[in-house]
Amino acid sequence: SQTIHQWPATLVQPVGSPLSLECTVEGTSNPNLYWYRQAAGRGLQLLFYSVGIGQISSEVPQNLSASRPQDRQFILSSKKLLLSDSGFYLCAWSRMRGGRSTGELFFGEGSRLTVL
Amino acid sequence: AQSVAQPEDQVNVAEGNPLTVKCTYSVSGNPYLFWYVQYPNRGLQFLLKYITGDNLVKGSYGFEAEFNKSQTSFHLKKPSALVSDSALYFCAVRDLRGASGGSYIPTFGRGTSLIVHP
Incomplete structure (x- = not known):
């Protein structure tokens, strides 16, 4: 069966410090990978998605970046955090069929980031 | 672009009563529709999907959804709500x-908070 791991679960960081959130998927190969941010416990904002190693699409220009160094590893980073980067970050994966994602997502448990 | 709308920020229902959480969609072509649930401080969990076929789709935890093409709706339903359904x-x-052919990305609604009262 497939599993997705996301860490750390909770993070408190000062403004201007770097960030690294990591996500790994097991039990599948060549998944599509996604990073979402959820602010104020409600709407989901798609930040990045990746269809393969080294292939990153950015949805919103911002202070964050993403990398996919291995097939099942997806990393969200920042060089200098802003207060507005606080939120609940969710990693997700989806199966591929016919060369495209099925559209059905499987989410990690999330990482809550507080920037002070 | 495809989109969905969830017209209710919050739905309140008494335990044991039927519940409905509304969703309407706007798409070009055939819609692929999904429902997810999120418990506090957790990731989203997939509940059910509609691709084609029967208009009534059954999913996890006793939930079902009805696809209505004429009303462009995909409402989530459950015959008898539980307090644990609050999410x-x-x-x-x-x-x-x-x-380059593109990638299928889900577009989410704003979410509806379901509160089931004992």
Whole structure:
């Protein structure tokens, strides 16, 4: 069966410090990978998605970046955090069929980031 | 672009009563629709999906959803609500984005908070 791991679960960081959130998927190969941010416990904002190693699409220009160094590893980073980067970050994966994602997502448990 | 709308920020229902969480969609072509549930401080969990076929789709935890093409709706339903059903519910539609054939990315609604009272 497939599993997705996301860490750390909770993070408190000062403004201007770097960030690294990591996500790994097991039990599948060549998944599509996604990073979402959820602010104020409600709407989901798609930040990045990746269809393969080294292939990153950015949805919103911002202070964050993403990398996919291995097939099942997806990393969200920042060089200098802003207060507005606080939120609940969710990693997700989806199966591929016919060369495209099925559209059905499987989410990690999330990482809550507080920037002070 | 494809989109979904969840017109209610919050739905309140008494335990044991039927519940409905509303979703309407706007798509070009055939819609691929999904429902997800999110419990506090957790990731989203997939509940059910509609691709084609029967208009009534059954999913996890006793939930079902009814696809209505004429009303462009995909409402989530459960015959008898439980207190443990209290959570945030998201409707989503599959959208095609990007170049070179593109990739299917779900577009989510804003979410509806379901509160089931004992």
